[in-house]
Amino acid sequence: MRKKIWRMSEDQFDKENPRLVSSVEQIEISGYPDDNITGEFELSVTNGLSARGMIFSSNPYVVCLNPQFDDSRIKVRYRVYSESFLEGDELEGYFTALYNGGELRIPYQVKILERFPMTSIGEIHSLSDFTELAREHWNEAIRLFWSGDFAHFIAKQGEQLRLLYEGYARSLPGSANLEEFLVAAGCKEPVSFEVKEEQRCFYVRKENQKEGISSTKYQWG
Secondary structure, rough: OHHHHHHHHHHOOOOOOOOEEOOOOOOEEEEOOOOOOEEEEEEOOOOOEEEEEEEEEEEEEEEEEOOOOEEEEEEEEEEOOOOOOOOOOOEEEEEEEEEEOEEEEEEEEEEOOOOOOOOOOEEEHHHHHHHHHHOOOHHHHEEEEEOOHHHHHHHHOOHHHHHHHHHHHHHOOOOOHHHHHHHOOOOOOOOOOEOOOOOOOOOOOOOOOOOOOOOOEEEEO
């Protein structure tokens, strides 16, 4: 340090500038609308000097949380304000680090994901997926059918299906509503039963009589 101060007093300044590099060449991040989408990356100086400067973002919805730096290793944190965007939207831009050795640009791409209901068989992307859930896990399908996640999902499946769902959703929750919805949507055949015995004969007696009948169920549900 004394040597450096002496050299500066003699008008001998260091001509070497810091060389700044990024831990990533390009940032790719994704999240859902209204999520708190955040991330970070690192800047470092390769020649042992300290870099001083500021970081700017070209997109106003992607904000650097610690824009000023003065160090040889800098952890850059950022946040994406996704509240105003819809599922499927994409944001693009770049961070620019202006420092005492030059300029460094890091491009970024943000994808706003489409939200799908999550179940024991995975995400529900289509009505066929929901039908498979109902076939394998009927009670779970009933719970999902009455949830806000399913209402959000069905609203994106077309006007006719949305109106059909709303008609059943206004009724009291029950297994029959799910059954009738799937039948009306063309996802399954209605449940039917067959009783093979056509008649039973009972004789008048003083004591109570108890009998049973057997039936065959066709179709799941």
